Amino acid sequence: MKLLTFSTLFPNHERPGHGIFVETRLRHLVASGEVESRVVAPVPWFPLRHARFGSYGRFARVPAAEVRSGIQVLHPRYLLLPKVGMTPAPLLMARAMKPVLRKLIDEGFDFDAIDAHYFYPDGVAAMMLGKYFRKPVVITARGSDITLLPGYKWPGRMIRWAADNAAGVITVCAALREELLALGADPAKVVSLRNGVDLELFRPPLDRAALRKQLQMDGLTLLSVGNLVPVKGHELTIAALTELKEATLLIAGSGPELARLQALADQLQVAGRVRFLGPLPQATLRDYYGAADVMVLSSSREGWANVLLESMACGTPVAASKVWGTPEVVAHTDAGVLMQERSAAGIAAAVRALLAAGPERAATRRYAEGFSWDDTTAGQLRLFRDVIGKAG
Template sequence: MKLLTFSTLFPNAQRPNHGIFVETRLRYLLASRQVQSRVVAPVPWFPFKHERFGVYGTLASVPQSEVRHGIDVTHPRYPVIPKVGMSAAPLLLAKAMKPVIGRVIDEGYDFDAIDAHYFYPDGVAAVMLGRYFNKPVVITARGTDINLVPQYALPRRMIRWAAEHAAGMITVCNALKDEMVGLGIAPDRITPLRNGVDLQLFQPGDRQALRAERGMEGFTLMSVGHLEPRKGHELVIAAMRQLPDARLFIAGSGPDRKKLEDLAQELKVADRVRFLGPLPQSELRNWYGGADALVLASSREGWANVLLESMACGTPVVASNVWGTPEVVAAPEAGVLMAERTPRGVADAVRQLQAAYPSHEATRRYAERFSWDDTTQGQLTLFRNILGQGRA
């Protein structure tokens, strides 16, 4: 099968962790040797290449094309209009990509189907493109595209339209499927295929050595993710007042870093909170491997990959009880779900974990249930059924 993978959520040279879950799933699919794919990963157009212009200045420096893990990736530009951008985004994205995808076909890569990730605007634009090029489209819903974006009337209508015309749909957890059914989408057209974890990359190391190398002392917590309100880092920082013997390391970048640093100072816990900035996965695994727990206090998550990454390194988690997270944290050896998403809820859950702390070996064994094999097989079956190629 020849696929065209289409998503604005895909890593690039400037933002190597952006949408890395899309790339990882594709890498495992390609490893089956039953699929080929080329990636079209559009980025917003911006005229100035300089970090002083923030994320748009960074995006302007993204190369037009690159090869990642042997996969050909192009990064064509598309217009984003401030303020009205959300409503116009699918149409603008589709219009900008028509000549790009036309060239892909003209160059000899006449793909069988479009593999689109993130329902809005990417999935909607992909269905527009699929109808134009007469190609079936499969859309993967990943989180905020379903649990937040449909709160807006026009995007909700466009998501329903795309769902009606897509050849198939995937969700990364059952909770997202339930939400899509609530939007009026037929359940038999939705296939839940949860994300896996790279068990070779994320695995336990020499815990004492990792802690010593990173200055980890006492009961050490990690909080990993983009520094913005949805991830709830501020709740973990506030919980440190109730966890006087704990240390917190925060990995990630984003617009709220200064606000979070100021909060740590205001609450007089700054001496026990350290900001690490963005970390590549090859280094992040070492921080997981040295920590005593990962804390994820998000308000919304489809399927939080950081939870399985931490568990695969033998480190249990404390997580907010939202969306697909209970499907990930489903046994004591995995960790603890918060009773409430508040600083007290974080602190209580950390203390609960401490009181019945699982062995690192048991946590690793739990993570080993989540290989990518089932997800890869599920994709092969779905695409083959859509293309009339029989069972995988």
């Protein structure tokens, strides 16, 4: 089967961790030997590459093409209008991608189906392209594209249109499937295929004591991983330190909230117990997972939080907020605990409960081993065979 994977959520040389869950799922799918893929990962056009232009400057530095894990990845540009970009984005993206897809077909990659990720604008644009090129489209819903964006009038209307016209829809958790059905999606077309975890990359350390010393960890150490944005709730985890007097918090990630979070730590007089690590490559992140005592995730929204499984695969249990797909990930005491309330006090209580329960790190690793990519890959193969067969 020849698949065109289409999403703005895909890693690139400039942002190697961006949408890495899409790349990981695709990598395992291609490894099955039954799928050949090309990736079109559109990038907003911007004329200047200088760092002073922030994220727009980074867009300009993304290469036009690269090869990742043996897969050819194209990063064609499309126009994204500042401030008003959300409404016309799907149409502008689709128009800019038509010649790109036409060239791929003319050069011999006449794909059988489009494998799109994130409903808006990516999935909507992919659906427009699918109709133009007469190719079936499968769209994967990943979180806020279903839990948040349908609340906006135009995106909501276009998301429903894309779901109605897609040949198939994948959700990364059962909770998102239920939400899609509530939006009117056809149950026969929507399948839940959760993300897996790379059990070879994420594994317990051979010498945890030596690793903790190397990473300067002493005493109870909490780890929080995620972009520094409001939805991740890092401010709640920092505030929980006022109750967890013995704990140190390490935060891995970057984003616009850094200065505000640093100021909050100062205000609460816990700055000496908070370390901002910045963005970390996965191999380095693995070491921090394995060395920490508890991984804390206090998000207000999550489709399927890969960081939870990554931490568990390294033997570290989690304390997580009870949102969307997270209860499906943290479904046993060996995995960790769910917060009874999403607050600083709720985080502190969850951490204490987890420490009191004391799951063995080996048991946490065994729990994570039940989330390999094998079942998800098999589910994708079944779906794409069916979709392509019906289209043929």
